[in-house]
Amino acid sequence: MDTVLENEDKIKELFKTAIIETLEERKDLFSDLFREITEDIALAKAIEEGENSAEVSRSDVFEVLEQKS
Numbered sequence: 001m002d003t004v005l006e007n008e009d010k011i012k013e014l015f016k017t018a019i020i021e022t023l024e025e026r027k028d029l030f031s032d033l034f035r036e037i038t039e040d041i042a043l044a045k046a047i048e049e050g051e052n053s054a055e056v057s058r059s060d061v062f063e064v065l066e067q068k069s
Contacts, residue, residue, distance in 0.1 A: 023030060
């Protein structure tokens, strides 16, 4: 039984080491992943806010956009 527990501990340690090495070696990949997640969350919040706000006409939207350009 001790051997099984020792093997489990070794496996856990190997997984931890592998994950840490992957994070260190592929920082760019995880950075892109977290950036995408953040953008998705922001977009979802914007959509939710839009659903709960008053409706405006298309011409009103373009009028505001033209003023800013």
